[in-house]
Amino acid sequence: MKKLIDFDNAVEALGDSMLANMPEDRIKDVQQFREYFEQVADVKLRKLGLRLIDECTSFAYMFRMGLDYGKVFDKSLEIGHLREEVTKRGLRLNSSIKA
16 A cells, blocks of 8 residues: 555656656656556556556656647646546555455
8 A cells, every 4th residue: 555655646746846847757756666556466456557657657748848738738637537546446455455
């Protein structure tokens, strides 16, 4: 569960770094969780986590390249939705493991 919380914090920090033009280390902070999600036993959580990493990376580079703000905004909404799904799924799995 700690890994999921750390991952969520990294995704949040990436979004917050828009004011600093998304430093490369914020992107790497999110990408470092790829190995964790590749090893997650739950297929749905694995796919959601990996997709969220890919969408965050895409979002960061879209922002840094100066793409149309509407497209960047749409991507941020998609990331928010995926982030919520990853959190819900992780919490559901964690609570079923403890039960």
